[in-house]
């Protein structure tokens with residue numbers, strides 16, 4: 001069995017990584033220019049030809065690609081191989097507009113599974129592990145990606161998919177699952193249920209690989225404590241392949257981007273200017289090894305920071321921070337930028353569980369921000385003055401963090417609907433778009 005900790009790649013010198021990226025970028029740009037009329041048009045509009053791209057130093061000359069391009073080119077407009085060579089699609093969970101469909105050849109699936117296998121190995125996974133995958137299967141990339149990665153590691157893979165918590169717990173106890181893969185909100189829910197039922201001693205989990213949505217350090221601590229595991233972050237997006245674009249190592253100070261497959265840039269989301277490492281901005285990816293759907297300079301809308309300092313784990317691939325919000329789902333309330341992650345940090349710091357909903361509305365042309373927060377069973381009390389005091393405390397803490405007033409409504413435990421996939425945190429009733 002191949003060992004998917006690939007030190008010759010993951011710990012390669014920076015010179016070697018640049019050499020791979022230079023060569024692969026040139027090849028990929030030629031490939032899309034020759035096979036995708038949509039790209040050829042975009043490049044011609046910008047007055048750039050494949051001959052102008054000689055190395056990664058020329059990357060900035062290429063046009064950006066956005067989700068709007070993907071929607072416009074739907075369904076086959078960005079497919080870079082003949083249909084007969086594509087073997088799979090995956091699709092985003094997008095609820096508005098046209099769906100985004102990504103294509104894979106067998107080679108692309110293989111490389112994607114390698115990336116996920118690296119993530120599992122980095123979380124301590126080996127062929128002795130029992131990997132419990134309760135990300136959704138089907139069009140969502142979470143289930144298929146981690147499933148394929150787990151196979152490559154040689155672990156026993158439980159393709160549970162999402163939902164049916166009873167069955168999840170039964171298999172987890174009976175089969176002795178050791179690595180849990182799901183969204184952090186579902187992990188928190190499983191942790192809560194396991195504690196309520198006193199099942200802590202019956203589960204054998206040692207690690208979790210959680211991603212697909214934003215989650216704070218406080219939420220990590222909560223999950224780690226309830227499930228007695230080490231919780232690792234994993235990042236990815238359907239357009240670029242799915243989970244495994246980057247992943248955490250044992251140092252847990254950012255996620256290593258698989259730089260032999262993807263080139264990362266950080267840009268100013270307003271001007272599009274490339275920012276130096278260490279500055280916060282929008283993450284942009286260029287795929288350099290894919291055949292069917294090699295997106296170039298794709299704007300993710302995720303706001304991050306890149307860090308190239310050496311990592312104690314030995315990996316040399318650049319690390320990205322946890323996304324700190326999205327340039328498109330940042331809320332602007334009364335003219336102030338509000339990121340859901342800021343609200344979550346306040347709640348978890350004050351000992352509340354990560355079960356909350358942010359409701360924005362507009363009355364008489366003025367924005368109203370309301371946060372509904374679940375209490376823990378210990379906090380839950382019938383005494384109105386105690387609840388009011390708690391609400392007031394949160395209003396003050398949120399004001400200090402956000403700079404604006406947010407109404408707080410504390411609700412009973414389990415009041416807010418649980419999600420088996422990505423949690424729905426924001427309800428914006430303002431119909432702004």
Ligand code: DLL
Pocket residue numbers: 092093135141142143210211212213214215233234235236237238239242243244300302322323326
């Ligand atoms: O969420 C792929 C995935 C599956 C990643 C399983 C990790 C684990 P999409 O549905 O296309 O793909 O959503 C991609 O989700 O642009 C981020 O905004 C967000 N996201 C993904 N991972 C993380 C993470 C999958 N670890 C979008 N932290 C991305 C914060 C994340 N946000």
